[in-house]
Amino acid sequence: MSSSDAPPPEQMAVVLTENSADKLLPFATLVSGAVALGFRVDVLASYWGLVAFRKTATASPPSVSPGHGEDGARLESALKAPRAPSWKSILEMAKSIGELHIYACSQSMEILGLSKDELDPLVEGVTGVATFIDRTRSASVSYFI
Amino acid sequence: MSSSDAPPPEQMAVVLTENSADKLLPFATLVSGAVALGFRVDVLASYWGLVAFRKTATASPPSVSPGHGEDGARLESALKAPRAPSWKSILEMAKSIGELHIYACSQSMEILGLSKDELDPLVEGVTGVATFIDRTRSASVSYFI
Amino acid sequence: MSSSDAPPPEQMAVVLTENSADKLLPFATLVSGAVALGFRVDVLASYWGLVAFRKTATASPPSVSPGHGEDGARLESALKAPRAPSWKSILEMAKSIGELHIYACSQSMEILGLSKDELDPLVEGVTGVATFIDRTRSASVSYFI
Secondary structure: OOOOOOOOOOEEEEEEOOOOHHHHHHHHHHHHHHHHOOOEEEEEEOOHHHHOOEHHHHOOOOOOOOOOHHHHHHHHHHOOOOOOOOHHHHHHHHHHHOOEEEEEEHHHHHHHOOOHHHEOOOEEEEEOHHHHHHHOOOOOEEEEO | OOOOOOOOOOEEEEEEOOOOHHHHHHHHHHHHHHHHOOOEEEEEEOOHHHHOOEHHHHOOOOOOOOOOHHHHHHHHHHOOOOOOOOHHHHHHHHHHHOOEEEEEEHHHHHHHOOOHHHEOOOEEEEEOHHHHHHHOOOOOEEEEO | OOOOOOOOOOEEEEEEOOOOHHHHHHHHHHHHHHHHOOOEEEEEEOOHHHHOOEHHHHOOOOOOOOOOHHHHHHHHHHOOOOOOOOHHHHHHHHHHHOEEEEEEEHHHHHHHOOOHHHEOOOEEEEEOHHHHHHHOOOOOEEEEO
């Protein structure tokens, strides 16, 4: 994308451990905003964040996290509206316009008994946590979600 | 506050997506500590983090997040004690002594059907996620809560 | 550990507010990976993150956070397997090979009514939030868990 003397892009690192609608939507929007601004974004999908990328999960809208009563029910129904944003399509669009790299955490894969082919193609590989930290050590923004 | 040749203050960026007492109190304390140290703090209130700033919500102490059994009950009752810290008054004090800027996430406003005048005056405006990332790209500390 | 003219190590700052298995394991793995790469890691244990270090808590494996149905049950049972990783032993190993410093948040200690001798020896002291922010202001990576 860039000539060899261009400076490397700013980088954002995200460790994603959640799979509720109220985390996946701000996650996808953050990532997408960063990509649009020219950031390279690296995501480590871990535990529930990895479960979120299971093919069977990405086929339907995620649930709202428990304990939010009436507000939770209202959000749940707003997210079922025909024009409601889908976290997965926001990520797909971000990946098509810029540098978004999503990795599955190897420890979580093992503990949850998941294999790479059960995961959505948005996930480009499996990696260890130390490799992820090393790859993102110069990131200017880091989030644990 | 500063003369034109003073360096810009260190910056902290916080994306807040929670509204339980056990997140709002550490959030308010972190923000307040950073402001006291001279940081400029920018907060994006998103999803439950936005719900936390609804006027009706800031009028009473927040609940403890579910799933904490006996410990949760003990914390809930400790937070109802007369001299218990209030996350909102911690933020108000921080705002009165330094640079604290709280914005409502425009996507969350729309999905949750909220309008600016339903929010506590601590929220100074509505902004998109990309604008927030751009405004905080040189922050030295970033937290997703 | 280092001679006086060596540059200070890269630093990671973590504010830990959770005590479920699905947060403590990625937390311990992140910290351990960072220590292995030569980072100095400073942790502020706050609210449930402090409860996680209560001696009585570190004696048994933590629960999975609520609201995860069948997946939650599967994770819970995977973590009870004989060779399942223990978040506490991952931290102990990290501390034995590098610079890991865990502090209890003083505000949380007071609100939860805990005293230092009720905490696991992994916690080396009690500190305020402002002191923690000041001590980690030059950290290159910061996470709120």
